[in-house]
Amino acid sequence: MSLPFSLTDPWVLLTAAFAAAFLTRAAGVAISGRVMPDTPLFEWFACVGQALVGGLMVRAIFLPTNPLAETLLVDRIAAVGVAFLVFFLFGRRLLPSTLAGVLTLAMISVWRSM
């Protein structure tokens, strides 16, 4: 018997994503007040999350499947480099660092098109 919806339908995927996200929050509520968060098991979970999201972010920046791919790889590396430089030199402030990276890429792109 076939399902009345496709498992690859975007709204079905959003429902799966919501269920997964809500599950982690509900798990947090269930164990809040009972378990100390700074345990090795929690740290392992955080590490897996960090690795997974880090991999996805690198893919989104350096192997993009959207119009970001129209920019040169070397330009994206330069923009990320500027963002990291601002981040580490000026007190790890997220907003200025991110904007510095984005503005760098925008300025390089404008310069290349001139």
Add this chain to the structure above:
Amino acid sequence: MNEDITDMPRPGWAGFKAACGLPALGLFSALAGFGALTESGGMEFWMMMASVVLIWSMPALMTFSEVMVNSGGISAMFIAVAFANVRNIPMVVTALPMVRTVPGIRWLADLTLAQLMSPTTWIHILVTSSTVPLAGRRWYFTVFSITVLSAALAGGAAGYFGVNQLPAEVRPALLLLTPLYLTLIMLSVRKLTGYLSLALGAIFVPMLMTWSVEWGLAAGGLITGTAGFLLGGGHRQKVGG
């Protein structure tokens, strides 16, 4: 600092004012990038807005968008978003006791605040809780969270519709905003295990995803995260230490 409730007669208003600065601006900017990213990926506007409200976590939102763009299936989506959002567990566990007036779980109220919680709210709870009277704290942070969520939705809409108004040369740069912002947030976690997991994941997860989007993502996260955890000595950490 211990203050009496009379020191903050309108905690909701105070929470709104506290959110209307950098917290709201930061999330407006981050979600503007997400809105632009989803527009370029062909996602419907209402799906983008619904995803922001329902998932409400930048790492999980980016994961959602990337798995969607890479045509991952329902199991890949569930696993990837669950792991991307797993950082919420310690966040919720540590934040909720700080807003409780009586010990124990109040499911509806706790789930509501947990659903509204973002890293921005969490950091704000940790940093400013002592300056907000306990009796009004939950309301203060609920209003704070709703305000930054509203700013994020406005940013998402602005990015989604505004991206095509920008010069063509500048447009791709906006798509860098969200992944860069998230990468930098992860660099803010000053732990060796976190750095190693991030570095190993950054190298090997994209490689494994060229083999299989679905399994490469899950296996890559598990293998490199575990490797970062072990290499960084996370298994030797004492409980509570």
